[in-house]
Amino acid sequence: MAKQTKAQELVAKFMAGLIRRNPGEAEFHQAVQEVADSVMPFILEHPPYAKAKVLERLTEPDRAIIFRVSWQDDKGEVHVERGYRVQFSNTIGPYKGGLRFHPTVTLSVMKFLGFEQIFKNSLTTLPMGGAKGGSNFDPKGKSDNEVMRFCQSFMTELHKHIGKDMDVPAGDIGVGGREIGFLFGHYKRLQNEFTGAITGKGLTFGGSHIRTEATGYGCVYFVHEMLKTRKADVKGKKVVVSGSGNVAQYAAEKVLQMGGKVLAMSDSGGFVYDKSGINEEKLEYIKELKNVKRGRLESYARKFKGAKFHKGQRPWGVPCDIALPCATQNEISGEEAQTLIKNGVIAVAEGANMPTTLEGVHAFHDAKVLFAPGKAANAGGVAVSGLEQSQNSLRLMWSREEVDMRLQQIMKEIHTQCARYGARDGYIHYVDGANIAGFKKVADAMIAYGVV
Numbered sequence: 001m002a003k004q005t006k007a008q009e010l011v012a013k014f015m016a017g018l019i020r021r022n023p024g025e026a027e028f029h030q031a032v033q034e035v036a037d038s039v040m041p042f043i044l045e046h047p048p049y050a051k052a053k054v055l056e057r058l059t060e061p062d063r064a065i066i067f068r069v070s071w072q073d074d075k076g077e078v079h080v081e082r083g084y085r086v087q088f089s090n091t092i093g094p095y096k097g098g099l100r101f102h103p104t105v106t107l108s109v110m111k112f113l114g115f116e117q118i119f120k121n122s123l124t125t126l127p128m129g130g131a132k133g134g135s136n137f138d139p140k141g142k143s144d145n146e147v148m149r150f151c152q153s154f155m156t157e158l159h160k161h162i163g164k165d166m167d168v169p170a171g172d173i174g175v176g177g178r179e180i181g182f183l184f185g186h187y188k189r190l191q192n193e194f195t196g197a198i199t200g201k202g203l204t205f206g207g208s209h210i211r212t213e214a215t216g217y218g219c220v221y222f223v224h225e226m227l228k229t230r231k232a233d234v235k236g237k238k239v240v241v242s243g244s245g246n247v248a249q250y251a252a253e254k255v256l257q258m259g260g261k262v263l264a265m266s267d268s269g270g271f272v273y274d275k276s277g278i279n280e281e282k283l284e285y286i287k288e289l290k291n292v293k294r295g296r297l298e299s300y301a302r303k304f305k306g307a308k309f310h311k312g313q314r315p316w317g318v319p320c321d322i323a324l325p326c327a328t329q330n331e332i333s334g335e336e337a338q339t340l341i342k343n344g345v346i347a348v349a350e351g352a353n354m355p356t357t358l359e360g361v362h363a364f365h366d367a368k369v370l371f372a373p374g375k376a377a378n379a380g381g382v383a384v385s386g387l388e389q390s391q392n393s394l395r396l397m398w399s400r401e402e403v404d405m406r407l408q409q410i411m412k413e414i415h416t417q418c419a420r421y422g423a424r425d426g427y428i429h430y431v432d433g434a435n436i437a438g439f440k441k442v443a444d445a446m447i448a449y450g451v452v
């Protein structure tokens with residue numbers, strides 16, 4: 001108990017300093033708070049980490065690059081956006097992390113995502129450091145040509161800071177196959193070389209099988225491992241998924257393959273509830289709608305009888321056994337977590353990054369719900385990105401079955417690591433487990449390097 005109080009005191013002091021040095025960066029503060037709460041007791045038990053000021057060093061990015069991105073729309077009008085690449089830590093491998101194009105992108109969002117990426121990448125067992133980048137540019141409503149011009153302008157600056165052994169970006173919100181094609185095409189032209197400096201590439205130009213599916217599939221593989229600890233499985237379970245983008249689509253697909261029933265999905269306009277279940281055929285409609293037509297989910301309810309669209313709302317009021325938040329940060333509040341618990345949720349796995357507020361996380365823990373944080377549950381995406389880098393370096397391509405098998409093994413291993421560091425009193429605290437396991441590997445490497 002005394003150790004717990006000492007840890008809390010140290011976290012409070014540490015956070016006060018961090019907030020002073022990074023004013024107004026609420027998302028970054030939230031992400032660091034969660035990690036500090038988990039690792040401080042561990043640091044207290046292992047004085048070399050405290051002496052080497054590992055946590056202080058890990059919360060200061062190696063560097064944050066901010067740049068102007070000017071581009072012209074189809075009418076010739078000039079627009080100016082801001083580009084970012086936060087290279088947080090290359091302690092255990094080249095920087096690695098996605099690019100997000102969304103109007104809500106700020107330095108704070110980039111720092112929270114880059115910081116989380118350090119621990120997630122460490123958990124994957126692959127040699128990858130942590131980074132994140134992107135822009136406040138909104139691809140929604142833009143023509144393909146406009147998106148291409150933006151991507152080329154963005155890459156004109158970014159290419160100076162990335163490379164296969166230096167920093168390897170990938171996709172994230174607003175950056176899918178189309179954007180990666182434009183970005184990599186321009187990178188290749190500027191560098192005059194074909195190297196795996198970006199992942200998420202198309203299968204005909206250096207991409208890996210299963211990369212598109214990896215985050216969503218991996219999330220459900222992780223749920224499978226969690227349920228196994230309670231002698232349960234996905235079959236027959238009612239599942240609610242938020243989002244309808246890359247992660248959500250493939251999380252839903254894997255749930256269906258494992259015999260679960262998907263009752264709801266969402267986008268930024270609201271959620272659709274289909275009590276007869278979003279089956280394979282309906283999911284294909286959503287994929288086409290989102291990936292090709294770039295339309296709104298609202299049209300689902302017009303297309304399929306019995307489905308209802310709830311405008312401007314999130315789906316957490318729909319009773320379910322499994323909740324998979326796969327849209328964006330802070331989309332499950334404390335109150336929404338309580339609603340899910342009241343309705344009997346067994347497992348929650350974060351397909352998105354930090355979709356649950358700290359209040360929500362505490363509520364799930366207090367109710368002993370199986371709760372997987374994003375750094376564990378959505379690590380499948382970056383893991384297969386790492387496998388794409390390996391294939392690029394080897395100049396060969398593994399089969400779909402081989403990559404899927406490796407993904408399943410990695411998700412299983414992440415679960416094992418979480419259980420090793422997070423199990424206590426018959427409950428696996430996956431947040432602590434993921435944070436401590438991710439931290440330990442990076443911290444040990446930092447100590448080996450001396451003070452850098």
Ligand code: NDP
Nearest residue numbers: 172173174215243244245246247267268327328352353381
């Ligand atoms: P996409 O852009 O493909 O899809 C995002 C989905 O979330 C869309 O349905 C979008 O709705 C919805 N959404 C975005 N912002 C908001 C918001 N502010 N409020 C409500 N809904 C919103 O992104 P991804 O699927 O790639 O990413 C989703 C999450 O998963 C992110 O947190 C990302 O960081 C995380 N992640 C992604 C990985 C990947 O491999 N892609 C890897 C690991 C984590 P709309 O269509 O209306 O915009």
